[in-house]
Amino acid sequence: MSTFTLTIGLVIRDGQRTWRLDRTLDDSRNVFLDLESGAPKTISTAELQRDLLAGRLLVVQEHPVALSKQAESATQLVQTVEDLPEKEQRRLKYRMGIVKHMLRRGIRKGMRSLIRIELAKLPAQTVSELAEAETTSAAQVPTASTVMDWMRKFDRSGGNPLSLLSGNCFRRASGRLHPLVLEIARRKVRDHYCTRKRPSASATKLVIDRELSVQADRGRIDAAEAAISISTLRRVIHEVSPFERCVARYGPAYARNKWRYSLGGIDAPRALARYEIDHTILDIVVVHDVTGMPMGRPTITVVVDGYSGYIAGFFISFWSASLASALSAFKIAISPKYFLTEHAELRHRWLAFGIPDLIVVDNGLEFHSRHFHAAAWHLATDVLHCAVRQPWLKPTVERTIGEINGYLPAAGRVEKPLNNYLPEQPEKHACITFGALCMGVLKAVVDVHPFEVSERRLDRAYDLYGEGLATQLAPRLASSFNELDIIMxxxxxxxxxxxxxxxxxxxxxxxxxxxxxxxxxxxxxxxxxxxxxxxxxxxxxxxxxxxxxxxxxxxxxxxxxxxxxxxxxxxxxxxxxLTLRNAAETLTRGRLELIDMWGGAIRSGKRVKSNFLKAAEGFTSTSTLGAASRKPESADAATPLIPVTKAELMALPNEMETYAFE
Structure with missing residues (x-):
């Protein structure tokens, strides 16, 4: 299977004529020029793909254009002067004052003699103020080497004032616990506290105290130091990150669900970049269009554009969640929808068409099958499986399915089980036919859902998808669905x-x-x-x-x-x-009568075989049936039968031919 895009350079063949795409109009019409005569021809996108699928047109040449994306730089942590302690702020003010004073005088980091001369010229009041900011001891002017080091750091950092901070600014005070006590506490936190048994900090402290008493009895630690407080133990526990503690005590699945996060949403920078597919059983019981009998709850497969939330396609059936329903919905999603909506009472066009770059699915067996991946290969698109039991990785389709269920009528609706409440059976008040359900869902998908205003982004899916199609390259379309039809x-x-x-x-x-x-x-x-x-x-x-x-x-x-x-x-x-007409009994009776008739005919035929051999030469079905249908006028008028003997049937010697064999 090949794909094509509606870009300049697309060449199609209609019979013996070849057409080249010249431009695309705003109303989804494309202008093609004859390569020989230059005559224009206008054809809509839907008609173009319809004729391609039917084999009336053939794609001769295409020029695909690939998109490129620049890699984003990693975000770094930012620290400001306001975050520093007051003492460090005064010290930084002192050093920045010296460095800026030298720079205002035009002195650079390598001019040692000039730096020394300039430090000696500093007024006593300035030196006193700077020294007060630095320390409470007697005013001291820094040496030239110290100032040169400050200027060197300031210049290497590109003028960052934080480069002048002292190395002791963020130094952590050393603990006063005995190293063996700290080692035992950390080991018990790892082997006892961070387990699936989930003991408390107090229970862990008892285990640590017992181990410390054993070590004190062995003489490896003094009895006075063989103790740890509950607050110190909690500080040791908090040395392990909360996420790692959650994984160790509750398991990775619980930790992922608890600590899951969302940054910029899903990775969908534009329309047709990411399509999400999922199935669900609709919360309504439908009836047959002809008989009116309840048919049950149908299954809907929805394809949603991840960037805009626009519904690209859906498929309703009683097939449950299967490969056929998934590929059927996807075929509708990537095709123009004109011939599906031309007879429906819709106010807007169904904009979605084209092959996406990525298909996001869950871990259903139909999506893991080699047939689904083979269909994706034929369409030159990628497949991404979400992690197990993490539906929030494809939130757009999950939210859309809930909204579609909200559009359904109350007649035949399935209610959620509640305590002390017995809901009515939906089969009793179901009156929506399957055809009406399909038309209603189509109306909701085209005229209602795309115009819902998002409270978070304050935009509409219809506008986002339409603007995306107008600002990006032409979507890719499938020139044939034979491969998909065979796969599904x-x-x-x-x-x-x-x-x-x-x-x-x-x-x-x-x-x-x-x-x-x-x-x-x-x-x-x-x-x-x-x-x-x-x-x-x-x-x-x-x-x-x-x-x-x-x-x-x-x-x-x-x-x-x-x-x-x-x-x-x-x-x-x-x-x-046939059962109502007693076809089986009629056939059996006819067969038995035929058997009896053949039996009687065989017995009578044996009796007249020797006498009627010659007369039988003139018997045909036409004469026999015609004679049987004609009634004789009288018994005397009937032609008498003349018996024939065997001697009369024997051929004369001169009538027999002779053959010579070599």
């Missing part, structure tokens, strides 16, 4: 013979299939794939070329748009109709 189709091993492939009493055959049969064998078994939604054709696996052959149905009028469910329902209805 149901497979079954069947026999290929002279009548082709027979599946559920439907016959599929073509000259190409018979040519394959002549190359492989008279009859052979191979894998056959069919789409349960459309039984108009099947895909037959070629065991020699390792490819798939498209085989149409031999009953095209019947299978056009026919699904497997409809086919089974039609056969069940026909069987019921």
């Amino acid at each position: 189709a149901s497979a079954k091993t069947l026999t290929v013979g002279n009548e082709g492939v027979v599946k559920d009493y439907l016959r599929y055959n073509s000259p190409e299939l018979q040519a394959l049969r002549r190359r492989v064998g008279l009859t052979f078994r191979t894998e056959v794939k069919f789409n349960p939604e459309n039984l108009h054709h099947v895909w037959v696996h070629d065991p020699l070329q390792k490819s798939w052959l498209h085989v149409p149905s031999c009953q095209a009028e019947y299978t056009e748009g026919l699904s497997a469910v409809q086919h089974r329902a039609i056969r069940a209805s026909k069987k019921k109709e």
